[in-house]
Amino acid sequence: MKHLAAIITLALGCRSALAAVPLWGQCGGINYSGDTTCVSGAYCLVQNDWYHQCVPGAGPTTAAPTSQAPTTTAAPPTTTAAPPPAGTGFVQVSGARFTLNGSKYTVIGGNSYWVGLTSLSTADMNKAFADIASAGGTTVRTWGFNEVNSQNGNWYQSWSGSTPTINTGSTGLQNFDRVIAAAKANGIRLIVALTNNWADYGGMDVYVRQILNSGNHDLFYTDERVKTAFKNYVRTFVGRYVNEPGILAWELANEPRCRGSTGTSTGACTPATVTAWIREISAYIKSLDSNHLVAIGDEGFYNQPGAPTYPYQGGEGIDFDVNLAIPTVDFGTFHAYPDHWGQKDSALAWGVQWIRDHAASQTAANKPVILEEFGMLDNKDTIYTAWFDAVVSSGLAGDLIWQAGSALSTGNTHNDGFTIYPGTSTYSLLTRHAAALKARA
Secondary structure: OOOOOOOOEOOOOOOEOOOOEOOOOEEEOOOOOOOOOEOOOEEEEEEEOOEEEEEEOOOOOOOOOOOOOOOOOOOOOOOOOOOOOOOOOOOEEEOOEEEEOOEEOOEEEEEOOOOOOOOOOHHHHHHHHHHHHHOOOOEEEEEOOOEEOOOOOOOOEEEEOOEEEEOOOOOOHHHHHHHHHHHHHOOOEEEEEOOEOOOOOOOHHHHHHHHHOOOOOOHHHHOHHHHHHHHHHHHHHHHHOOOOOOEEEEEOOEOOOOOOOOOOOOOOOOHHHHHHHHHHHHHHHHHHOOOOEEEOOOOOOOEOOOOOOHHHEOOOOOOHHHHHOOOOOOOEEEEEOOOOOOOHHHHHHHHHHHHHHHHHHHHHHOOOEEEEEEOOOOOHHHHHHHHHHHHHHHOOOEEEEOOEOOEEOOEEOOOOOOOEOOOOHHHHHHHHHHHHHHHOO
């Protein structure tokens, strides 16, 4: 690494830069106390008040002035944020329950992964969230990633060779600002996944392919160059919203596994591999943001070799109970897709047991666990009724349907066979379930 030959003294703040910040590193922001001068060929770009980043280009020759926190007792760097706005607050956990401002918070609602990925009008964003809120929803899970190779349409990160560019403009994070505003306008808080195990909207394989020119999916979890690139993305995205109470939680990934869409791996990935990555990345997010909860976003697979059904056998690299015990993981997540997991013929009973087993894990870990994705292609009302009864009776912390649907000005949102639209019997069932879950002691 090439260092600057001289120490540059900043007139504002009277601080000395003892070493140059590398490309994509942090160079300023509220509570930041590190170096503020970037390596040659880069300049310090103000991404937001909390995070300034060294990016390529011929910008200012010195770092942008560091925003100053209010003149109160100094806080430790990066880990402590300013108090939340009065009357809003951040969702927290207390044992196996979620709380908001000291009262119970019920996680109930749906997945709308698409809401920030297309150019929706503000009216359509509000309609999507209003449809969920009208069924009693409090929470929506959505994507905080979109990896592309050409900067067309909406995107969050674009790749040119091994070099990524994060989009903080109107088609990127500024558009996500609109998503948060629309959610808040409808009383909804967001759970935001930061990458994808699958090829949809980029995800892990893009990092591995662009940086390593490899198809081995599991290198995402072990290669230091890949992990550094992902952390840089996380730092920008998470850093922008540290003080935003409209975010309920960050999720490391959507459905992390040893294999992705290509099914290609090094052959060395085990549950221990993914668990080590979860420890590292969850701790990293906590170092950036002490306000928000952190979860994994996994499918809740157990690691019980020889178990009679696939989701319990440990073959995908996930060990639910071990991962739930990680101190920097605040709550557990699991999914339920009997149609895809070889359990279609016994979906009702198998799903009830799947819910009860995760509720038992919740009790053992004394952390909340939610069924954050679930879907059936057929016989929805009968099966969901049984599953909802199990959620309520078992004490499970909450659930989110896959997926919420709406009729927007552009037409109906995507129907993958699981989508639930207002005006249907299943939507009415969801409404009754939300009321029952909120009424539970």
